[in-house]
Amino acid sequence: MPSSPRAAKPGEPATLQEEAARTASLAEVRAAMAWCHAHENQLAAWQAEMAGIPAPPFGEGPRGDWLMARFQELGLEEVQRDEVGNILGVRSAPGKQWLVLSAHIDTVFPAGTPLNIRRQGSRIHGPGVSDNGAGVIAMLAIAAAMRSAKLSLGLPLLFVGNVGEEGEGDLRGMRHLFSNPGWKDVIRYTLILDGAGSDTIVAEALGSRRFEIIIRGPGGHSWSDFGAPNPILVLARAIAAFTRTPVPTSPKTTFNVGVIGGGTSVNSIPDSASMRVDIRSASMPEMERLEVALRCELDRAMELESQASEQRSAASRRSAGLSCEVVPIGNRPAGELDSKARMLQVIRAVDAHLGNAAQIQRASTDANIPLSLGREAIAIGGGGTGGGAHTLQEWFDCSGRELGLKRILLVLAMLGSPA
Numbered sequence: 001m002p003s004s005p006r007a008a009k010p011g012e013p014a015t016l017q018e019e020a021a022r023t024a025s026l027a028e029v030r031a032a033m034a035w036c037h038a039h040e041n042q043l044a045a046w047q048a049e050m051a052g053i054p055a056p057p058f059g060e061g062p063r064g065d066w067l068m069a070r071f072q073e074l075g076l077e078e079v080q081r082d083e084v085g086n087i088l089g090v091r092s093a094p095g096k097q098w099l100v101l102s103a104h105i106d107t108v109f110p111a112g113t114p115l116n117i118r119r120q121g122s123r124i125h126g127p128g129v130s131d132n133g134a135g136v137i138a139m140l141a142i143a144a145a146m147r148s149a150k151l152s153l154g155l156p157l158l159f160v161g162n163v164g165e166e167g168e169g170d171l172r173g174m175r176h177l178f179s180n181p182g183w184k185d186v187i188r189y190t191l192i193l194d195g196a197g198s199d200t201i202v203a204e205a206l207g208s209r210r211f212e213i214i215i216r217g218p219g220g221h222s223w224s225d226f227g228a229p230n231p232i233l234v235l236a237r238a239i240a241a242f243t244r245t246p247v248p249t250s251p252k253t254t255f256n257v258g259v260i261g262g263g264t265s266v267n268s269i270p271d272s273a274s275m276r277v278d279i280r281s282a283s284m285p286e287m288e289r290l291e292v293a294l295r296c297e298l299d300r301a302m303e304l305e306s307q308a309s310e311q312r313s314a315a316s317r318r319s320a321g322l323s324c325e326v327v328p329i330g331n332r333p334a335g336e337l338d339s340k341a342r343m344l345q346v347i348r349a350v351d352a353h354l355g356n357a358a359q360i361q362r363a364s365t366d367a368n369i370p371l372s373l374g375r376e377a378i379a380i381g382g383g384g385t386g387g388g389a390h391t392l393q394e395w396f397d398c399s400g401r402e403l404g405l406k407r408i409l410l411v412l413a414m415l416g417s418p419a
Contacts, residue, residue, distance in 0.1 A: 016349035016414075023413045024353060024406075031149035036141055036405045044124060044398050046070070047137045048117050051129045056111045060085055060163045063105050067136070067161040074143045076159060084176045087161040091146065095155045097188040099415055101142060101408075103135035103382070104165030104173065104194065104366060108390050122398045130386025130396040135193035136161060138382030141405050142412070151409075153416030155188070165194075165366050168210075170330045174366040178373060189343050189415050190370045190377035191408070196386030196396055198404040201347055202379035204362035205371040207334030208280040209287050212327045213238075213298065215262075219271030229309040229322045231273035232262050237301035238294075239275070245293045253281035255290055276329070282362055284334050298324050332364055335371030343376040343415065350410045356403065380407070 014022070023029060036043075055063035067087045071079045076089030087105070107128040109115075117126035124133070143159055145151070162173030178184045194202070215231035239257055247253040255277065262273025279290045302324055337344055351358045363379070370377035383404015388394040 016345055017352050019414060020349045020353035020410055023410055028149045028151040029409060029413060032145035032151050032409055033406055035145040035148040036402055040398060043137050043141055046140060047129060047133045048119055048124050050136060051126050051133045052115055052117045054111060055106050056109055057106060057167055057169050059111055060106045067105060070140055075147050076143060084172055085163040086173045086177060089159040091157040093153050093156045096186060097155055098186050099155050099157045099412060100160060100187050100190040101139055101157060102160040102162055102190060102192050102366060103139045104132050105136055105161045106163050106166050106169055108166045124396045127392055127394050129394055131195045131389040134196040134382040134384055134386055134396055138193045138405060138408060142408055155416045162366060168329055171332055171366060171369055174369040178369050191411060192366045192379040193382045194365050194379045195381050196384045197381035198356055198383055198407055199358050200361045200381060201358050202361050202363045202365050202367055203337040203344055205335040205368035206280055206282060206362050206364040207284060207287055208278060208330060208332045208364055209291055210330030211277045212274060212329050214272060214274045214325045216272045216323045218321045220269045222267040222269055225269055227309050227312040228269050229305050231270050234301045234305045235273050235275050237304055238297045241297040242294050251282035251286060253286040255279050282334055332368050333372035335368060337371060341376050343378055346414045347378060347411055350407055354407060
């Protein structure tokens with residue numbers, strides 16, 4: 001049951017929880033929530049339809065076209081696609097500072113992945129239906145409900161269907177928005193909708209750095225060219241040494257070698273080999289320390305393999321030509337929302353009013369970009385429940401979506417009123 005806030009004494013300013021209760025009682029807010037309740041079938045139909053449109057990394061165009069059409073149908077102004085593929089729409093209001101409501105439209109699934117979206121009762125099944133079908137549809141629900149209820153905010157509201165959140169997209173959509181001179185200095189609050197649920201508040205940005213490492217050598221035949229330096233052995237030496245690098249438990253810091261490849265046959269010395277490495281931490285200095293350790297171990301492995309190749313065959317003249325290339329493929333900055341920030345206080349007040357238990361979490365989301373810049377931003381779910389994210393067995397259950405939508409609506413309405 002929603003909790004009952006203490007009434008303010010005469011002349012005493014209202015608490016945020018009292019403000020949440022007052023906001024929830026507004027006729028326009030009640031009307032907006034009534035629209036969401038009455039149109040759940042429409043929301044589920046949109047969700048299944050959108051999830052059936054492929055949106056692989058760097059291939060979000062067709063899904064962006066679909067979202068542009070929905071933005072236009074819902075009466076948003078200045079609907080457009082920006083230079084990197086983000087879809088933008090506006091609800092105008094007085095004021096020079098802006099609210100942003102954002103949800104990423106890309107998926108982790110490569111082009112050609114069979115989608116096979118299907119509905120069974122309250123559940124929708126298929127890749128991407130929850131991450132981030134739940135977030136995008138919540139964003140559309142808010143736009144539709146605000147229009148139907150004629151709900152106005154005290155700040156202009158920018159809706160963003162952004163690209164490049166997953167994997168090697170490296171947050172390029174949100175990164176572009178906050179590097180755009182027209183937007184970066186006017187955005188006050190950024191509310192990001194990512195996945196299902198109503199039980200989390202991502203207010204701490206998990207940083208990551210990702211690298212592709214390519215070792216090249218002369219290659220050759222395993223018999224006649226024995227002694228030539230082997231790029232796979234360089235990687236093996238580097239991995240063995242790097243994984244012994246100590247990492248702290250606080251701040252939690254991790255590393256992973258997630259992809260490795262190279263070579264053409266069992267009896268060939270490869271002329272190249274590669275691996276992909278992921279480094280994560282709540283601390284930027286810890287990520288930098290691990291990157292330095294990785295590069296040092298690569299240099300050492302190159303030196304050891306060159307020496308070993310000479311020992312394997314003193315007659316070999318093919319030890320020259322070993323090279324190492326380290327290519328950055330991802331750089332997500334860390335950051336953290338101040339515990340006294342109005343945005344964090346507002347979401348907590350809304351949760352208290354709704355009787356909703358939500359935990360502060362650290363994660364890697366689109367919120368990394370504004371948080372790293374010292375801006376107020378959080379990421380929350382779009383309501384309902386989901387599972388199997390990033391697998392072909394992904395699912396979303398619409399039950400409980402209304403709680404998530406009411407949570408989003410109240411946060412926006414409170415942030416859009418004078419502090």
